[in-house]
Amino acid sequence: MSSPEPSTLSRRSLLTRAALGAGVLASGLSLDTALAAPRASTTLPRARKRVLRLAHLTDIHVQPERRAGEGMAACLKHVTELADKPDLILTGGDHVMDSFEATFDRTKTQWDVFSKTWAGGMNIPVRSCVGNHDAWGWNKAKSKTTGTENNWGKAMAVDMLKIPARYYSFDQAGWHFVALDSVFPNGDGYLGKLDDEQAEWLDADLAKVPKGTPTLVLSHIPILTVTTVVYTKPDKDNNYKLDGSLQHCDYARIKAIFEKHNTVRLCLSGHMHLIDRCDYNGVTYLCNGAVCGNWWKGRHRDCDEGYAAINLFDDGSFEHEYIKYGWKAETK
Ligand SMILES: [Zn+2]
Structure with a gap:
Protein backbone atom coordinates (compact mmCIF):
# COMPACT_ATOMS: atom_id res chain seq x y z
CA MET A 1 0.00 0.00 0.00
CA SER A 2 1.35 3.45 -0.90
CA SER A 3 1.46 6.22 1.67
CA PRO A 4 -1.73 8.23 1.87
CA GLU A 5 -1.81 11.98 1.28
CA PRO A 6 -1.26 14.00 4.47
CA SER A 7 -4.91 15.13 4.65
CA THR A 8 -6.09 11.52 4.21
CA LEU A 9 -3.57 10.38 6.76
CA SER A 10 -4.92 12.59 9.50
CA ARG A 11 -8.47 11.50 8.77
CA ARG A 12 -7.44 7.85 8.61
CA SER A 13 -5.43 8.27 11.73
CA LEU A 14 -8.51 9.58 13.50
CA LEU A 15 -10.61 6.74 12.16
CA THR A 16 -7.99 4.21 13.20
CA ARG A 17 -7.92 5.75 16.65
CA ALA A 18 -11.69 5.42 16.89
CA ALA A 19 -11.60 1.84 15.60
CA LEU A 20 -8.80 0.96 17.99
CA GLY A 21 -10.74 2.54 20.81
CA ALA A 22 -13.71 0.27 20.10
CA GLY A 23 -11.49 -2.83 19.89
CA VAL A 24 -9.62 -1.84 22.99
CA LEU A 25 -12.81 -1.71 25.04
CA ALA A 26 -13.51 -5.30 24.04
CA SER A 27 -10.01 -6.57 24.77
CA GLY A 28 -9.47 -4.77 28.06
CA LEU A 29 -6.34 -3.00 26.80
CA SER A 30 -5.90 0.70 27.43
CA LEU A 31 -5.93 2.89 24.33
CA ASP A 32 -2.44 4.18 25.09
CA THR A 33 -1.10 0.64 25.35
CA ALA A 34 -2.66 -0.32 22.05
CA LEU A 35 -1.33 2.75 20.27
CA ALA A 36 2.13 2.21 21.71
CA ALA A 37 2.31 -1.30 20.23
CA PRO A 38 4.45 -1.57 17.07
CA ARG A 39 2.36 -1.66 13.91
CA ALA A 40 3.03 -2.32 10.26
CA SER A 41 2.81 0.54 7.75
CA THR A 42 -0.88 -0.19 7.11
CA THR A 43 -3.32 1.97 9.05
CA LEU A 44 -5.33 -1.10 10.14
CA PRO A 45 -4.53 -2.62 13.55
CA ARG A 46 -2.43 -5.75 13.09
CA ALA A 47 -3.92 -9.17 13.87
CA ARG A 48 -3.12 -10.46 17.34
CA LYS A 49 -1.09 -13.64 17.61
CA ARG A 50 -1.64 -16.43 20.14
CA VAL A 51 1.61 -16.94 22.04
CA LEU A 52 0.65 -19.43 24.75
CA ARG A 53 -2.16 -21.81 25.67
CA LEU A 54 -2.48 -22.80 29.29
CA ALA A 55 -4.73 -24.86 31.49
CA HIS A 56 -5.57 -23.64 35.00
CA LEU A 57 -6.34 -26.51 37.37
CA THR A 58 -7.31 -25.40 40.84
CA ASP A 59 -8.63 -27.01 44.02
CA ILE A 60 -7.85 -30.62 43.22
CA HIS A 61 -8.14 -31.61 46.92
CA VAL A 62 -6.84 -35.09 46.30
CA GLN A 63 -7.18 -37.77 48.99
CA PRO A 64 -7.29 -41.57 49.08
CA GLU A 65 -11.08 -41.57 49.62
CA ARG A 66 -14.00 -41.04 47.23
CA ARG A 67 -11.91 -42.12 44.19
CA ALA A 68 -10.27 -38.69 44.25
CA GLY A 69 -7.01 -40.03 42.80
CA GLU A 70 -8.95 -41.52 39.88
CA GLY A 71 -10.82 -38.24 39.43
CA MET A 72 -7.59 -36.27 39.37
CA ALA A 73 -6.13 -38.74 36.86
CA ALA A 74 -9.25 -38.37 34.68
CA CYS A 75 -8.81 -34.60 34.70
CA LEU A 76 -5.10 -34.80 33.78
CA LYS A 77 -5.94 -37.24 30.97
CA HIS A 78 -8.60 -34.86 29.67
CA VAL A 79 -6.11 -31.97 29.62
CA THR A 80 -3.35 -33.91 27.89
CA GLU A 81 -5.79 -35.27 25.28
CA LEU A 82 -7.28 -31.90 24.32
CA ALA A 83 -7.11 -31.49 20.54
CA ASP A 84 -5.54 -28.10 21.21
CA LYS A 85 -3.07 -29.17 23.89
CA PRO A 86 -1.86 -26.55 26.41
CA ASP A 87 1.81 -25.51 26.53
CA LEU A 88 1.69 -24.87 30.27
CA ILE A 89 -0.33 -25.93 33.31
CA LEU A 90 -0.94 -23.60 36.23
CA THR A 91 -2.22 -25.19 39.42
CA GLY A 92 -4.02 -22.85 41.76
CA GLY A 93 -3.66 -24.30 45.26
CA ASP A 94 -5.49 -26.74 47.53
CA HIS A 95 -3.76 -29.64 45.83
CA VAL A 96 -4.58 -31.96 48.76
CA MET A 97 -7.88 -32.35 50.60
CA ASP A 98 -6.47 -30.88 53.78
CA SER A 99 -3.18 -30.65 55.60
CA PHE A 100 -4.16 -27.57 57.65
CA GLU A 101 -5.74 -29.72 60.35
CA ALA A 102 -4.04 -33.04 59.52
CA THR A 103 -1.25 -35.01 61.18
CA PHE A 104 2.05 -35.49 59.37
CA ASP A 105 1.17 -39.05 58.33
CA ARG A 106 -2.20 -38.07 56.93
CA THR A 107 -0.64 -35.10 55.11
CA LYS A 108 2.08 -37.28 53.61
CA THR A 109 -0.50 -39.85 52.47
CA GLN A 110 -2.39 -37.17 50.54
CA TRP A 111 0.75 -35.71 48.92
CA ASP A 112 1.81 -39.23 47.93
CA VAL A 113 -1.46 -39.67 46.02
CA PHE A 114 -0.94 -36.25 44.41
CA SER A 115 2.67 -36.87 43.34
CA LYS A 116 2.02 -40.38 42.05
CA THR A 117 -1.05 -39.30 40.05
CA TRP A 118 0.73 -36.27 38.61
CA ALA A 119 3.82 -38.26 37.61
CA GLY A 120 1.64 -40.93 35.99
CA GLY A 121 -0.58 -38.64 33.96
CA MET A 122 1.01 -35.32 33.11
CA ASN A 123 3.74 -34.47 30.62
CA ILE A 124 3.12 -30.72 30.31
CA PRO A 125 5.30 -28.24 32.27
CA VAL A 126 3.60 -26.96 35.42
CA ARG A 127 3.84 -23.94 37.73
CA SER A 128 1.91 -23.82 40.99
CA CYS A 129 0.84 -21.64 43.88
CA VAL A 130 0.03 -22.65 47.44
CA GLY A 131 -3.50 -22.84 48.90
CA ASN A 132 -4.79 -22.80 52.48
CA HIS A 133 -5.33 -26.56 52.58
CA ASP A 134 -1.70 -27.05 51.43
CA ALA A 135 -0.32 -25.42 54.59
CA TRP A 136 0.50 -28.21 57.01
CA GLY A 137 -0.37 -28.02 60.68
CA TRP A 138 -1.55 -24.43 61.15
CA ASN A 139 -4.30 -25.77 63.39
CA LYS A 140 -1.81 -27.12 65.93
CA ALA A 141 -4.33 -28.86 68.17
CA LYS A 142 -5.97 -30.85 65.37
CA SER A 143 -2.75 -31.57 63.45
CA LYS A 144 -0.79 -32.32 66.64
CA THR A 145 2.03 -29.99 65.55
CA THR A 146 4.14 -27.52 67.53
CA GLY A 147 5.08 -25.23 64.65
CA THR A 148 8.77 -26.13 64.94
CA GLU A 149 8.66 -29.12 62.61
CA ASN A 150 10.89 -28.96 59.52
CA ASN A 151 8.06 -29.13 56.99
CA TRP A 152 5.51 -27.17 59.02
CA GLY A 153 3.34 -24.62 57.24
CA LYS A 154 3.96 -24.00 53.54
CA ALA A 155 7.39 -25.68 53.46
CA MET A 156 6.04 -29.13 52.62
CA ALA A 157 3.86 -27.81 49.78
CA VAL A 158 6.74 -25.77 48.31
CA ASP A 159 8.80 -28.95 48.39
CA MET A 160 6.11 -31.25 46.97
CA LEU A 161 5.13 -28.80 44.23
CA LYS A 162 8.80 -28.23 43.31
CA ILE A 163 8.30 -24.46 43.19
CA PRO A 164 11.25 -22.11 43.84
CA ALA A 165 9.60 -20.39 46.84
CA ARG A 166 6.16 -19.60 48.30
CA TYR A 167 5.93 -16.71 45.79
CA TYR A 168 7.93 -16.14 42.60
CA SER A 169 7.75 -14.86 39.03
CA PHE A 170 8.89 -15.98 35.59
CA ASP A 171 8.67 -14.96 31.94
CA GLN A 172 7.29 -17.03 29.10
CA ALA A 173 6.13 -16.33 25.54
CA GLY A 174 6.26 -12.57 25.93
CA TRP A 175 4.16 -12.56 29.12
CA HIS A 176 5.29 -12.05 32.71
CA PHE A 177 3.84 -14.46 35.30
CA VAL A 178 3.57 -13.92 39.05
CA ALA A 179 2.60 -16.70 41.48
CA LEU A 180 1.48 -15.26 44.82
CA ASP A 181 1.22 -16.73 48.28
CA SER A 182 -2.15 -15.43 49.45
CA VAL A 183 -2.66 -17.43 52.66
CA PHE A 184 -1.67 -16.33 56.17
CA PRO A 185 -2.54 -17.70 59.63
CA ASN A 186 -5.28 -16.05 61.66
CA GLY A 187 -5.77 -17.90 64.94
CA ASP A 188 -6.79 -21.43 63.98
CA GLY A 189 -7.91 -20.13 60.59
CA TYR A 190 -6.36 -17.98 57.86
CA LEU A 191 -6.70 -14.71 55.95
CA GLY A 192 -6.35 -13.96 52.23
CA LYS A 193 -3.65 -11.30 51.86
CA LEU A 194 -0.01 -10.58 51.06
CA ASP A 195 2.54 -10.14 53.83
CA ASP A 196 4.61 -6.92 53.79
CA GLU A 197 7.69 -8.67 52.42
CA GLN A 198 5.70 -10.05 49.50
CA ALA A 199 3.84 -6.82 48.75
CA GLU A 200 7.18 -4.97 48.54
CA TRP A 201 8.57 -7.74 46.33
CA LEU A 202 5.51 -7.56 44.04
CA ASP A 203 5.95 -3.80 43.67
CA ALA A 204 9.65 -4.23 42.79
CA ASP A 205 8.96 -7.21 40.51
CA LEU A 206 6.32 -5.40 38.44
CA ALA A 207 8.59 -2.33 38.23
CA LYS A 208 11.07 -4.45 36.28
CA VAL A 209 8.54 -5.66 33.69
CA PRO A 210 9.34 -4.01 30.32
CA LYS A 211 6.68 -1.59 29.10
CA GLY A 212 4.18 -3.37 26.87
CA THR A 213 4.74 -6.81 28.45
CA PRO A 214 1.42 -8.15 29.79
CA THR A 215 1.38 -9.84 33.19
CA LEU A 216 -0.70 -12.73 34.56
CA VAL A 217 -1.06 -13.11 38.33
CA LEU A 218 -1.86 -16.49 39.89
CA SER A 219 -3.20 -16.70 43.45
CA HIS A 220 -5.21 -19.25 45.39
CA ILE A 221 -7.56 -16.81 47.11
CA PRO A 222 -9.24 -14.37 44.69
CA ILE A 223 -7.90 -10.82 44.75
CA LEU A 224 -11.31 -9.67 43.50
CA THR A 225 -14.42 -11.81 43.03
CA VAL A 226 -18.19 -11.60 43.07
CA THR A 227 -18.60 -15.14 44.40
CA THR A 228 -18.10 -14.12 48.05
CA VAL A 229 -21.66 -12.83 47.98
CA VAL A 230 -22.85 -16.33 47.05
CA TYR A 231 -21.51 -17.58 50.41
CA THR A 232 -22.59 -14.54 52.45
CA LYS A 233 -25.93 -13.81 54.09
CA PRO A 234 -26.80 -10.17 54.73
CA ASP A 235 -26.71 -9.20 58.41
CA LYS A 236 -29.73 -7.95 60.38
CA ASP A 237 -29.36 -4.51 58.76
CA ASN A 238 -29.23 -6.12 55.30
CA ASN A 239 -25.53 -5.34 54.84
CA TYR A 240 -23.02 -7.82 53.45
CA LYS A 241 -19.89 -8.33 55.49
CA LEU A 242 -17.18 -9.85 53.27
CA ASP A 243 -15.12 -12.60 54.89
CA GLY A 244 -11.35 -11.98 54.68
CA SER A 245 -10.71 -15.68 54.33
CA LEU A 246 -12.84 -15.88 51.18
CA GLN A 247 -11.19 -13.08 49.19
CA HIS A 248 -8.10 -10.91 49.66
CA CYS A 249 -8.67 -8.46 52.52
CA ASP A 250 -5.87 -6.22 51.13
CA TYR A 251 -7.43 -5.55 47.72
CA ALA A 252 -6.81 -1.79 47.97
CA ARG A 253 -3.08 -2.35 48.50
CA ILE A 254 -2.82 -4.73 45.55
CA LYS A 255 -4.91 -2.46 43.31
CA ALA A 256 -2.52 0.43 44.04
CA ILE A 257 0.48 -1.73 43.02
CA PHE A 258 -1.29 -2.88 39.83
CA GLU A 259 -2.24 0.71 39.00
CA LYS A 260 1.27 2.02 39.59
CA HIS A 261 2.84 -0.35 37.04
CA ASN A 262 -0.07 -0.93 34.64
CA THR A 263 1.20 -4.29 33.42
CA VAL A 264 -1.23 -6.78 35.02
CA ARG A 265 -3.98 -7.82 32.61
CA LEU A 266 -5.24 -11.10 34.05
CA CYS A 267 -5.54 -12.61 37.56
CA LEU A 268 -6.45 -16.27 38.08
CA SER A 269 -7.70 -17.77 41.33
CA GLY A 270 -9.53 -20.72 42.83
CA HIS A 271 -10.62 -21.25 46.45
CA MET A 272 -14.33 -20.56 45.90
CA HIS A 273 -15.13 -23.73 43.88
CA LEU A 274 -17.24 -21.37 41.77
CA ILE A 275 -16.73 -19.66 38.42
CA ASP A 276 -16.77 -15.94 37.83
CA ARG A 277 -15.22 -13.15 35.81
CA CYS A 278 -14.71 -9.60 37.10
CA ASP A 279 -13.41 -6.82 34.87
CA TYR A 280 -12.32 -3.85 36.89
CA ASN A 281 -9.91 -1.01 36.29
CA GLY A 282 -8.20 -2.62 33.30
CA GLY A 306 -13.60 -28.81 35.66
CA TYR A 307 -10.69 -26.58 34.75
CA ALA A 308 -10.05 -23.54 32.58
CA ALA A 309 -8.27 -23.37 29.23
CA ILE A 310 -6.84 -19.95 28.45
CA ASN A 311 -5.23 -18.58 25.31
CA LEU A 312 -2.81 -15.68 25.77
CA PHE A 313 -2.12 -13.29 22.89
CA ASP A 314 0.83 -11.04 22.12
CA ASP A 315 -1.22 -7.87 22.54
CA GLY A 316 -2.08 -8.65 26.18
CA SER A 317 -5.54 -9.98 25.39
CA PHE A 318 -6.78 -13.50 26.19
CA GLU A 319 -9.63 -15.97 25.70
CA HIS A 320 -10.85 -18.44 28.30
CA GLU A 321 -13.34 -21.24 28.74
CA TYR A 322 -14.29 -23.55 31.61
CA ILE A 323 -14.07 -27.18 30.57
CA LYS A 324 -15.92 -29.99 32.36
CA TYR A 325 -14.01 -33.25 32.18
CA GLY A 326 -17.07 -35.42 32.80
CA TRP A 327 -16.32 -36.83 36.24
CA LYS A 328 -19.08 -38.91 37.83
CA ALA A 329 -18.63 -38.59 41.58
CA GLU A 330 -19.65 -41.13 44.17
CA THR A 331 -23.04 -39.94 45.27
CA LYS A 332 -23.10 -41.51 48.75
ZN1 LIG B 1 -10.45 -25.52 47.89
Whole structure:
Protein backbone atom coordinates (compact mmCIF):
# COMPACT_ATOMS: atom_id res chain seq x y z
CA MET A 1 0.00 0.00 0.00
CA SER A 2 1.35 3.45 -0.90
CA SER A 3 1.46 6.22 1.67
CA PRO A 4 -1.73 8.23 1.87
CA GLU A 5 -1.81 11.98 1.28
CA PRO A 6 -1.26 14.00 4.47
CA SER A 7 -4.91 15.13 4.65
CA THR A 8 -6.09 11.52 4.21
CA LEU A 9 -3.57 10.38 6.76
CA SER A 10 -4.92 12.59 9.50
CA ARG A 11 -8.47 11.50 8.77
CA ARG A 12 -7.44 7.85 8.61
CA SER A 13 -5.43 8.27 11.73
CA LEU A 14 -8.51 9.58 13.50
CA LEU A 15 -10.61 6.74 12.16
CA THR A 16 -7.99 4.21 13.20
CA ARG A 17 -7.92 5.75 16.65
CA ALA A 18 -11.69 5.42 16.89
CA ALA A 19 -11.60 1.84 15.60
CA LEU A 20 -8.80 0.96 17.99
CA GLY A 21 -10.74 2.54 20.81
CA ALA A 22 -13.71 0.27 20.10
CA GLY A 23 -11.49 -2.83 19.89
CA VAL A 24 -9.62 -1.84 22.99
CA LEU A 25 -12.81 -1.71 25.04
CA ALA A 26 -13.51 -5.30 24.04
CA SER A 27 -10.01 -6.57 24.77
CA GLY A 28 -9.47 -4.77 28.06
CA LEU A 29 -6.34 -3.00 26.80
CA SER A 30 -5.90 0.70 27.43
CA LEU A 31 -5.93 2.89 24.33
CA ASP A 32 -2.44 4.18 25.09
CA THR A 33 -1.10 0.64 25.35
CA ALA A 34 -2.66 -0.32 22.05
CA LEU A 35 -1.33 2.75 20.27
CA ALA A 36 2.13 2.21 21.71
CA ALA A 37 2.31 -1.30 20.23
CA PRO A 38 4.45 -1.57 17.07
CA ARG A 39 2.36 -1.66 13.91
CA ALA A 40 3.03 -2.32 10.26
CA SER A 41 2.81 0.54 7.75
CA THR A 42 -0.88 -0.19 7.11
CA THR A 43 -3.32 1.97 9.05
CA LEU A 44 -5.33 -1.10 10.14
CA PRO A 45 -4.53 -2.62 13.55
CA ARG A 46 -2.43 -5.75 13.09
CA ALA A 47 -3.92 -9.17 13.87
CA ARG A 48 -3.12 -10.46 17.34
CA LYS A 49 -1.09 -13.64 17.61
CA ARG A 50 -1.64 -16.43 20.14
CA VAL A 51 1.61 -16.94 22.04
CA LEU A 52 0.65 -19.43 24.75
CA ARG A 53 -2.16 -21.81 25.67
CA LEU A 54 -2.48 -22.80 29.29
CA ALA A 55 -4.73 -24.86 31.49
CA HIS A 56 -5.57 -23.64 35.00
CA LEU A 57 -6.34 -26.51 37.37
CA THR A 58 -7.31 -25.40 40.84
CA ASP A 59 -8.63 -27.01 44.02
CA ILE A 60 -7.85 -30.62 43.22
CA HIS A 61 -8.14 -31.61 46.92
CA VAL A 62 -6.84 -35.09 46.30
CA GLN A 63 -7.18 -37.77 48.99
CA PRO A 64 -7.29 -41.57 49.08
CA GLU A 65 -11.08 -41.57 49.62
CA ARG A 66 -14.00 -41.04 47.23
CA ARG A 67 -11.91 -42.12 44.19
CA ALA A 68 -10.27 -38.69 44.25
CA GLY A 69 -7.01 -40.03 42.80
CA GLU A 70 -8.95 -41.52 39.88
CA GLY A 71 -10.82 -38.24 39.43
CA MET A 72 -7.59 -36.27 39.37
CA ALA A 73 -6.13 -38.74 36.86
CA ALA A 74 -9.25 -38.37 34.68
CA CYS A 75 -8.81 -34.60 34.70
CA LEU A 76 -5.10 -34.80 33.78
CA LYS A 77 -5.94 -37.24 30.97
CA HIS A 78 -8.60 -34.86 29.67
CA VAL A 79 -6.11 -31.97 29.62
CA THR A 80 -3.35 -33.91 27.89
CA GLU A 81 -5.79 -35.27 25.28
CA LEU A 82 -7.28 -31.90 24.32
CA ALA A 83 -7.11 -31.49 20.54
CA ASP A 84 -5.54 -28.10 21.21
CA LYS A 85 -3.07 -29.17 23.89
CA PRO A 86 -1.86 -26.55 26.41
CA ASP A 87 1.81 -25.51 26.53
CA LEU A 88 1.69 -24.87 30.27
CA ILE A 89 -0.33 -25.93 33.31
CA LEU A 90 -0.94 -23.60 36.23
CA THR A 91 -2.22 -25.19 39.42
CA GLY A 92 -4.02 -22.85 41.76
CA GLY A 93 -3.66 -24.30 45.26
CA ASP A 94 -5.49 -26.74 47.53
CA HIS A 95 -3.76 -29.64 45.83
CA VAL A 96 -4.58 -31.96 48.76
CA MET A 97 -7.88 -32.35 50.60
CA ASP A 98 -6.47 -30.88 53.78
CA SER A 99 -3.18 -30.65 55.60
CA PHE A 100 -4.16 -27.57 57.65
CA GLU A 101 -5.74 -29.72 60.35
CA ALA A 102 -4.04 -33.04 59.52
CA THR A 103 -1.25 -35.01 61.18
CA PHE A 104 2.05 -35.49 59.37
CA ASP A 105 1.17 -39.05 58.33
CA ARG A 106 -2.20 -38.07 56.93
CA THR A 107 -0.64 -35.10 55.11
CA LYS A 108 2.08 -37.28 53.61
CA THR A 109 -0.50 -39.85 52.47
CA GLN A 110 -2.39 -37.17 50.54
CA TRP A 111 0.75 -35.71 48.92
CA ASP A 112 1.81 -39.23 47.93
CA VAL A 113 -1.46 -39.67 46.02
CA PHE A 114 -0.94 -36.25 44.41
CA SER A 115 2.67 -36.87 43.34
CA LYS A 116 2.02 -40.38 42.05
CA THR A 117 -1.05 -39.30 40.05
CA TRP A 118 0.73 -36.27 38.61
CA ALA A 119 3.82 -38.26 37.61
CA GLY A 120 1.64 -40.93 35.99
CA GLY A 121 -0.58 -38.64 33.96
CA MET A 122 1.01 -35.32 33.11
CA ASN A 123 3.74 -34.47 30.62
CA ILE A 124 3.12 -30.72 30.31
CA PRO A 125 5.30 -28.24 32.27
CA VAL A 126 3.60 -26.96 35.42
CA ARG A 127 3.84 -23.94 37.73
CA SER A 128 1.91 -23.82 40.99
CA CYS A 129 0.84 -21.64 43.88
CA VAL A 130 0.03 -22.65 47.44
CA GLY A 131 -3.50 -22.84 48.90
CA ASN A 132 -4.79 -22.80 52.48
CA HIS A 133 -5.33 -26.56 52.58
CA ASP A 134 -1.70 -27.05 51.43
CA ALA A 135 -0.32 -25.42 54.59
CA TRP A 136 0.50 -28.21 57.01
CA GLY A 137 -0.37 -28.02 60.68
CA TRP A 138 -1.55 -24.43 61.15
CA ASN A 139 -4.30 -25.77 63.39
CA LYS A 140 -1.81 -27.12 65.93
CA ALA A 141 -4.33 -28.86 68.17
CA LYS A 142 -5.97 -30.85 65.37
CA SER A 143 -2.75 -31.57 63.45
CA LYS A 144 -0.79 -32.32 66.64
CA THR A 145 2.03 -29.99 65.55
CA THR A 146 4.14 -27.52 67.53
CA GLY A 147 5.08 -25.23 64.65
CA THR A 148 8.77 -26.13 64.94
CA GLU A 149 8.66 -29.12 62.61
CA ASN A 150 10.89 -28.96 59.52
CA ASN A 151 8.06 -29.13 56.99
CA TRP A 152 5.51 -27.17 59.02
CA GLY A 153 3.34 -24.62 57.24
CA LYS A 154 3.96 -24.00 53.54
CA ALA A 155 7.39 -25.68 53.46
CA MET A 156 6.04 -29.13 52.62
CA ALA A 157 3.86 -27.81 49.78
CA VAL A 158 6.74 -25.77 48.31
CA ASP A 159 8.80 -28.95 48.39
CA MET A 160 6.11 -31.25 46.97
CA LEU A 161 5.13 -28.80 44.23
CA LYS A 162 8.80 -28.23 43.31
CA ILE A 163 8.30 -24.46 43.19
CA PRO A 164 11.25 -22.11 43.84
CA ALA A 165 9.60 -20.39 46.84
CA ARG A 166 6.16 -19.60 48.30
CA TYR A 167 5.93 -16.71 45.79
CA TYR A 168 7.93 -16.14 42.60
CA SER A 169 7.75 -14.86 39.03
CA PHE A 170 8.89 -15.98 35.59
CA ASP A 171 8.67 -14.96 31.94
CA GLN A 172 7.29 -17.03 29.10
CA ALA A 173 6.13 -16.33 25.54
CA GLY A 174 6.26 -12.57 25.93
CA TRP A 175 4.16 -12.56 29.12
CA HIS A 176 5.29 -12.05 32.71
CA PHE A 177 3.84 -14.46 35.30
CA VAL A 178 3.57 -13.92 39.05
CA ALA A 179 2.60 -16.70 41.48
CA LEU A 180 1.48 -15.26 44.82
CA ASP A 181 1.22 -16.73 48.28
CA SER A 182 -2.15 -15.43 49.45
CA VAL A 183 -2.66 -17.43 52.66
CA PHE A 184 -1.67 -16.33 56.17
CA PRO A 185 -2.54 -17.70 59.63
CA ASN A 186 -5.28 -16.05 61.66
CA GLY A 187 -5.77 -17.90 64.94
CA ASP A 188 -6.79 -21.43 63.98
CA GLY A 189 -7.91 -20.13 60.59
CA TYR A 190 -6.36 -17.98 57.86
CA LEU A 191 -6.70 -14.71 55.95
CA GLY A 192 -6.35 -13.96 52.23
CA LYS A 193 -3.65 -11.30 51.86
CA LEU A 194 -0.01 -10.58 51.06
CA ASP A 195 2.54 -10.14 53.83
CA ASP A 196 4.61 -6.92 53.79
CA GLU A 197 7.69 -8.67 52.42
CA GLN A 198 5.70 -10.05 49.50
CA ALA A 199 3.84 -6.82 48.75
CA GLU A 200 7.18 -4.97 48.54
CA TRP A 201 8.57 -7.74 46.33
CA LEU A 202 5.51 -7.56 44.04
CA ASP A 203 5.95 -3.80 43.67
CA ALA A 204 9.65 -4.23 42.79
CA ASP A 205 8.96 -7.21 40.51
CA LEU A 206 6.32 -5.40 38.44
CA ALA A 207 8.59 -2.33 38.23
CA LYS A 208 11.07 -4.45 36.28
CA VAL A 209 8.54 -5.66 33.69
CA PRO A 210 9.34 -4.01 30.32
CA LYS A 211 6.68 -1.59 29.10
CA GLY A 212 4.18 -3.37 26.87
CA THR A 213 4.74 -6.81 28.45
CA PRO A 214 1.42 -8.15 29.79
CA THR A 215 1.38 -9.84 33.19
CA LEU A 216 -0.70 -12.73 34.56
CA VAL A 217 -1.06 -13.11 38.33
CA LEU A 218 -1.86 -16.49 39.89
CA SER A 219 -3.20 -16.70 43.45
CA HIS A 220 -5.21 -19.25 45.39
CA ILE A 221 -7.56 -16.81 47.11
CA PRO A 222 -9.24 -14.37 44.69
CA ILE A 223 -7.90 -10.82 44.75
CA LEU A 224 -11.31 -9.67 43.50
CA THR A 225 -14.42 -11.81 43.03
CA VAL A 226 -18.19 -11.60 43.07
CA THR A 227 -18.60 -15.14 44.40
CA THR A 228 -18.10 -14.12 48.05
CA VAL A 229 -21.66 -12.83 47.98
CA VAL A 230 -22.85 -16.33 47.05
CA TYR A 231 -21.51 -17.58 50.41
CA THR A 232 -22.59 -14.54 52.45
CA LYS A 233 -25.93 -13.81 54.09
CA PRO A 234 -26.80 -10.17 54.73
CA ASP A 235 -26.71 -9.20 58.41
CA LYS A 236 -29.73 -7.95 60.38
CA ASP A 237 -29.36 -4.51 58.76
CA ASN A 238 -29.23 -6.12 55.30
CA ASN A 239 -25.53 -5.34 54.84
CA TYR A 240 -23.02 -7.82 53.45
CA LYS A 241 -19.89 -8.33 55.49
CA LEU A 242 -17.18 -9.85 53.27
CA ASP A 243 -15.12 -12.60 54.89
CA GLY A 244 -11.35 -11.98 54.68
CA SER A 245 -10.71 -15.68 54.33
CA LEU A 246 -12.84 -15.88 51.18
CA GLN A 247 -11.19 -13.08 49.19
CA HIS A 248 -8.10 -10.91 49.66
CA CYS A 249 -8.67 -8.46 52.52
CA ASP A 250 -5.87 -6.22 51.13
CA TYR A 251 -7.43 -5.55 47.72
CA ALA A 252 -6.81 -1.79 47.97
CA ARG A 253 -3.08 -2.35 48.50
CA ILE A 254 -2.82 -4.73 45.55
CA LYS A 255 -4.91 -2.46 43.31
CA ALA A 256 -2.52 0.43 44.04
CA ILE A 257 0.48 -1.73 43.02
CA PHE A 258 -1.29 -2.88 39.83
CA GLU A 259 -2.24 0.71 39.00
CA LYS A 260 1.27 2.02 39.59
CA HIS A 261 2.84 -0.35 37.04
CA ASN A 262 -0.07 -0.93 34.64
CA THR A 263 1.20 -4.29 33.42
CA VAL A 264 -1.23 -6.78 35.02
CA ARG A 265 -3.98 -7.82 32.61
CA LEU A 266 -5.24 -11.10 34.05
CA CYS A 267 -5.54 -12.61 37.56
CA LEU A 268 -6.45 -16.27 38.08
CA SER A 269 -7.70 -17.77 41.33
CA GLY A 270 -9.53 -20.72 42.83
CA HIS A 271 -10.62 -21.25 46.45
CA MET A 272 -14.33 -20.56 45.90
CA HIS A 273 -15.13 -23.73 43.88
CA LEU A 274 -17.24 -21.37 41.77
CA ILE A 275 -16.73 -19.66 38.42
CA ASP A 276 -16.77 -15.94 37.83
CA ARG A 277 -15.22 -13.15 35.81
CA CYS A 278 -14.71 -9.60 37.10
CA ASP A 279 -13.41 -6.82 34.87
CA TYR A 280 -12.32 -3.85 36.89
CA ASN A 281 -9.91 -1.01 36.29
CA GLY A 282 -8.20 -2.62 33.30
CA VAL A 283 -7.66 -6.03 34.96
CA THR A 284 -9.72 -9.20 34.47
CA TYR A 285 -10.11 -11.52 37.46
CA LEU A 286 -11.14 -15.11 36.74
CA CYS A 287 -12.15 -17.53 39.48
CA ASN A 288 -11.88 -20.90 37.80
CA GLY A 289 -14.05 -23.42 39.63
CA ALA A 290 -12.56 -26.61 41.07
CA VAL A 291 -11.22 -29.88 39.69
CA CYS A 292 -12.90 -31.63 42.67
CA GLY A 293 -16.24 -29.77 42.35
CA ASN A 294 -17.93 -30.33 45.69
CA TRP A 295 -14.81 -31.95 47.28
CA TRP A 296 -15.39 -35.10 45.18
CA LYS A 297 -19.09 -35.26 46.02
CA GLY A 298 -20.33 -33.97 42.67
CA ARG A 299 -21.36 -30.57 41.41
CA HIS A 300 -20.82 -27.72 43.88
CA ARG A 301 -23.67 -25.21 43.81
CA ASP A 302 -23.41 -23.72 40.30
CA CYS A 303 -20.08 -25.31 39.41
CA ASP A 304 -19.20 -28.69 37.87
CA GLU A 305 -15.86 -30.47 38.22
CA GLY A 306 -13.60 -28.81 35.66
CA TYR A 307 -10.69 -26.58 34.75
CA ALA A 308 -10.05 -23.54 32.58
CA ALA A 309 -8.27 -23.37 29.23
CA ILE A 310 -6.84 -19.95 28.45
CA ASN A 311 -5.23 -18.58 25.31
CA LEU A 312 -2.81 -15.68 25.77
CA PHE A 313 -2.12 -13.29 22.89
CA ASP A 314 0.83 -11.04 22.12
CA ASP A 315 -1.22 -7.87 22.54
CA GLY A 316 -2.08 -8.65 26.18
CA SER A 317 -5.54 -9.98 25.39
CA PHE A 318 -6.78 -13.50 26.19
CA GLU A 319 -9.63 -15.97 25.70
CA HIS A 320 -10.85 -18.44 28.30
CA GLU A 321 -13.34 -21.24 28.74
CA TYR A 322 -14.29 -23.55 31.61
CA ILE A 323 -14.07 -27.18 30.57
CA LYS A 324 -15.92 -29.99 32.36
CA TYR A 325 -14.01 -33.25 32.18
CA GLY A 326 -17.07 -35.42 32.80
CA TRP A 327 -16.32 -36.83 36.24
CA LYS A 328 -19.08 -38.91 37.83
CA ALA A 329 -18.63 -38.59 41.58
CA GLU A 330 -19.65 -41.13 44.17
CA THR A 331 -23.04 -39.94 45.27
CA LYS A 332 -23.10 -41.51 48.75
ZN1 LIG B 1 -10.45 -25.52 47.89
